[in-house]
Amino acid sequence: MNPSNIHHSSHELQLDRDLVKINHAPAPLHRADRNGFLRPLPLWVMTFSMFLFFWAGMYLAYNSGGFKANIFDATVVSWSGGGSSGPAAIDMNALGKKVFTQNCVICHQATGLGVPGQFPPLVGTEWVLSEDWHGDNHLVKQVLYGMQGPITVKGQPYNNAMAAWNQLSDQQIAAVLTYVRSEWGNNAPPITTEFVTKVRADTKPRTEAWTLAEMKAIPKEMCSGAPVAATPPVKK
Numbered sequence: 001m002n003p004s005n006i007h008h009s010s011h012e013l014q015l016d017r018d019l020v021k022i023n024h025a026p027a028p029l030h031r032a033d034r035n036g037f038l039r040p041l042p043l044w045v046m047t048f049s050m051f052l053f054f055w056a057g058m059y060l061a062y063n064s065g066g067f068k069a070n071i072f073d074a075t076v077v078s079w080s081g082g083g084s085s086g087p088a089a090i091d092m093n094a095l096g097k098k099v100f101t102q103n104c105v106i107c108h109q110a111t112g113l114g115v116p117g118q119f120p121p122l123v124g125t126e127w128v129l130s131e132d133w134h135g136d137n138h139l140v141k142q143v144l145y146g147m148q149g150p151i152t153v154k155g156q157p158y159n160n161a162m163a164a165w166n167q168l169s170d171q172q173i174a175a176v177l178t179y180v181r182s183e184w185g186n187n188a189p190p191i192t193t194e195f196v197t198k199v200r201a202d203t204k205p206r207t208e209a210w211t212l213a214e215m216k217a218i219p220k221e222m223c224s225g226a227p228v229a230a231t232p233p234v235k236k
C-alpha cells in the first residue's frame with residue numbers, strides 16, 4: 001500500500017469524525033440569546049413596568065389639561081372653530097397681567113396703588129384713563145420711553161424716573177395697558193397692538209425718557225381701533 005494513501009484515508013476519517021461532532025453539537029444560539037435577551041423578563045421587572053405605565057397614564061390624565069393650548073400658554077384663548085384656522089386671538093388681559101407681574105409690579109404694586117411719594121398709582125389716574133389733555137398716545141409713549149422729572153398724578157407730585165419699556169413688543173405693551181385700564185376698578189377701553197405699532201413708529205428715533213413739558217406739547221390722540229365699545233372712564 002502506498003503510504004501516502006494511508007495518510008490520506010486517515011485524514012478523511014478524521015474529517016468525518018469532526019462532522020459527526022458538529023452534527024451532534026447543540027444548535028448554535030441566536031446571538032442575542034447568548035446575552036440572555038430572549039429569556040423571559042423577571043417578574044419584578046414586568047410588575048414594575050406595568051406600574052410605571054399605569055402611573056404615567058394617571059399622571060397625564062390628571063396633569064395634561066386635556067392638552068389644550070391655553071393651559072400651557074396663557075396668551076392663547078382657544079383654538080378657533082373646527083381646528084381649521086389655527087390658533088385664535090390672544091387673551092390680552094391674561095398676557096397683560098403676565099407682563100405687568102414681570103415688569104411693573106415691583107414699583108406700581110399688585111394693587112396698582114404704587115408707593116406714596118415714590119411710584120405713582122395706576123388706579124384711576126389721568127394717564128391711565130386718558131383724561132384731560134392726556135391721550136392714549138401719551139400713555140403709550142410714556143411706557144415706551146419712560147418718564148423723568150416732576151409730574152403730578154391724581155394731584156400728588158412725583159419727581160422720579162421710570163425706565164423705557166421699548167424692549168417689550170407692541171403686543172406686550174398693548175396687553176399690559178389693556179390690563180391696567182381694566183383692573184382695580186379702572187374702566188377704560190383697550191389699547192390695541194396696531195395703535196402701539198403706530199405710536200412707536202411716530203416716536204422714532206427717540207431714546208430718552210419724556211419730561212412732562214415735552215408730553216404736554218404733543219396733541220391728544222385716541223386709540224380708535226379699540227374692538228370693545230368705550231365705556232366712560234371712572235373718575236376718581
Ligand code: HEC
Nearest residue numbers: 103104107120121125127128147148149158159160161162
Ligand atoms: C422702577 C420703577 C417702575 C417700574 C418698574 C415701572 N414704573 Fe411706571 N412709573 C414709575 C415712576 C417713578 C413714574 C413717575 C415718573 C416721574 O416721576 O416722572 C411712573 C409713571 C407711570 C405712569 C404714568 C403715571 C401714572 O401713574 O398714571 C404709567 C401709566 C406707568 N408708569 C406705567 C407703567 C407700566 C405699564 C410699567 C410696566 C411695563 C411700569 N410703569 C413700570 C416707576 C416705575
